Amino acid sequence: MHQHSSSCNCGHCHADSQPGCSGKTRPVISKITSISAPSGESGCCSEAGCGSGDSPDEESDSTGSVPGYSWQIAGMDCPSCARKIENAVSQLPSVTQARVLFATEKLVVNASQDIRQQVELAVQKAGFSLTHSDTSQPAEPAPGFWQENGTLLVLVVLMLASWLLQQVSPLAGQIAFTVTTLFGAWPVACSALRLMRSGTPFAIETLMTVAAIGALCIGATAEAAMVLLLYMLGERLESYAAGRARRGVTALMALKPEVAVRLKGETRETVALSELRPGDIIEVAPGSRLPADASLESPWASFDESALTGESVPVERQQGEVIAAGSLSVEHQVRLKVVSRPGESAIDRILHLIEEAEAHRAPVERFLDRFSRIYTPVIMALALLVAVIPPLLLGGEWQPWIYKGLSLLLIGCPCALVISTPAAITSGLAAASRRGVLIKGGAALESLNAVRTLAFDKTGTLTEGKPQVTAIVSLNGENETELLAKAAAVEGGSSHPLAKAIVALADSRQLTVSQASAQRALPGSGVEAIVSGHKLLISAPARVPENCLSAGQSAQVEELESAGNTVVILLQDARPVGLIGLRDTLRAGAVEALRELRALNVQAVMLTGDNPRAAAAIASELGMDYRAGLLPADKVAAISELNQQNPVAMVGDGINDAPAMKAATAGIAMGSGSDVALETADAALTHNRLNGLATMIRLSRATHANIRQNITLALGLKGVFLVTTLLGITGLWLAVLADSGATALVTANALRLLRKR
Structure with a gap:
């Protein structure tokens, strides 16, 4: 049975009886986007109460009446930098919400009045720079090699020179190490001071400055310099890893050209993307990319859509077919009619979903944030007690115990622990997007890891939807x-x-x-x-x-x-x-996709409104169970029943699949599906190939395993160095490995997900 269309305010045609459409006009996705959930996350080494001021477990909708402003951010090395910026901005009067989208390097602020100048000043004081994302202002050029690594390389040279001097004259070596330490500590101390003023007094920069200056005071000059060297090296590795993880997103953002050639009669004019409107006729030269979603006006043309779909072979399109923005015209110059508004193309929608994903953090990530808020002050208090109690009450010598206290101070930084989860999740999401799989954040990734049954809609999901x-x-x-x-x-x-x-x-x-x-x-x-x-x-x-x-x-x-x-x-x-x-014909690769899922011990069942005999014929070809003759409410009931046995993910493409997706442990939408299905889903297959489901499950499981490994590495190294420091076996410079070393290790481990096949 098929139901027929009537228009509603959602902009789509569907049956009067179909659920899933609210009747409200769908919000426009523009370049400056209001994000639904405040982060409220605690930064690395940050004190309780930093961030946006909301509980990290709570997600609330942005108030539509509050103006929103956005900027592009330069200078972020890791997710902890994002939290420092959020903390600095959220303390400004009139700011109701401040969120940093690390994947797209964007700051989004909602405020009751125009506070752009105050925001820019606050972020600059915290040590970062901003560029308006709602203007044509050119982006700042990427820093060069020496600009990024100059301080670290000079510090290495000074360390080597200090060591050589120490071999000749211990006194000269000690002076040289002191100068080296002061050189390395200066930028770190300045950064710590800026962060203190912006509301983040217990950042890693503060701890490193205290440890380095404290080591100088007790004469451990070589170790003070080594602490700073290891810290800077860890920061550079972290920055490199973050760049690798964001590369997929930045490549996606670069797919759209800056300008387009618009035709008015036979007159050609070059216009900015923001000036294009639906109905405009544009011309795309061979080797150029489409600036917007557009329908083909030429009789036929071939397009390379691999950047969006992962399909390496160019696809031939006929007149009237819609081609996504970012696709590459392969053979000849073509004319197209624009069908998407500025900020609403296929690429913009994917970027919006990526930004939205950052609001949905994994439960384990939220737990670690709460844990770090307790862990940091406890370790700092322990370090203080270790430094003063033995000399005061037990007659111990001050210098050795201060030395041990400083070591514990370094061990106490939870950077490696806090970054262990977002590093793995960011890499997992980036790896998925490269394969045409879009997962909406860590919470969705964790849900997919638990899935043991996949429920499929039939038409448009298992089949082509073209009967x-x-x-x-x-x-x-x-x-x-x-x-x-x-x-x-x-x-x-x-x-x-x-x-x-x-x-x-x-x-x-x-x-x-x-x-x-x-x-x-x-x-x-x-x-x-x-x-x-x-x-x-x-x-x-x-x-x-x-x-x-x-x-x-x-x-x-x-x-x-x-x-x-x-x-x-x-x-x-x-x-x-x-x-x-x-x-209807089976979707290409459906049989192989189900075979891959069975190999992963994931069962499949088809839920369809079609008649039982037609459903049985399709299910027989695919070798799967089925339930037929289901209305949308029946699908919800079936999902609820299946969920009681094993966690279930619902795969669909239509408005009538949205309720079942919401009822499932995870909802997965086909990229060609309705807007309601895509917005309801936790993940989407942008290329519409069902073999992406096995990729999705493998990556979610690999990411979950990677998180466990990272947490074990972070806590394990800290535990080992905590014991060895108290026993006097390891020294100050080795203690920094409990943080910088562990951070580098968990980051490198997370990067392995980018190579996951």
């Missing part, structure tokens, strides 16, 4: 052509795939189709219209009145359905006059 008419059976002696013309008249203007198939066949046969009047969709029944003075109804067999079909006609319906067809009945003045059988 074709396979049989037309007359029940009253009329010929096939007359029946098809009547059915096409009733179905004219409908957006349903079955209706389109009937109309397309009539068009291909160049039939004369009568004008229909009083056309309306009947929720739960079908569609009816008045054609040539007769009331015609197209309906599913299960929705026609009882005893409407004779035994012989019912047998014909069963025969068509047993062959895998979806059958609709044409009734004229309440009497059946014809049967139309339609069959």
